[in-house]
Amino acid sequence: MNTRLIRVGNSQGIVLPKKLLQQYHLTGEVDLLPTPEGLLIKPVSKLRRQGWNERFQQAIAQGQTPEGEMLEGFSDEAFEETEWQW
Numbered sequence: 001m002n003t004r005l006i007r008v009g010n011s012q013g014i015v016l017p018k019k020l021l022q023q024y025h026l027t028g029e030v031d032l033l034p035t036p037e038g039l040l041i042k043p044v045s046k047l048r049r050q051g052w053n054e055r056f057q058q059a060i061a062q063g064q065t066p067e068g069e070m071l072e073g074f075s076d077e078a079f080e081e082t083e084w085q086w
Contacts (some may be wrong), residue, residue, distance in 0.1 A: 001017075001020075002069045003015065003016075016041075024041075024042075024043065026041065026043055027043070028044075029044045030042060030043060030044060031043070031044055038078070
């Protein structure tokens with residue numbers, strides 16, 4: 001099947017026929033995977049952040065503080081004190 005690239009703002013896109021979208025269960029968000037032959041378009045296999053809450057709860061039950069550990073090293077106090085404006 002051939003199709004053309006079309007301008008979408010500053011980018012380009014393609015129109016996928018409804019039959020292909022249904023056949024490959026493509027809705028909403030998709031994964032684009034580069035391959036040696038070109039791009040592979042796949043349905044998103046796992047929603048982002050799926051299961052995060054359960055993992056946070058497990059970490060907390062084990063005595064970890066995930067929120068504090070995740071943000072460790074990301075503070076820029078100089079920026080916050082001198083440049084940040086509300």
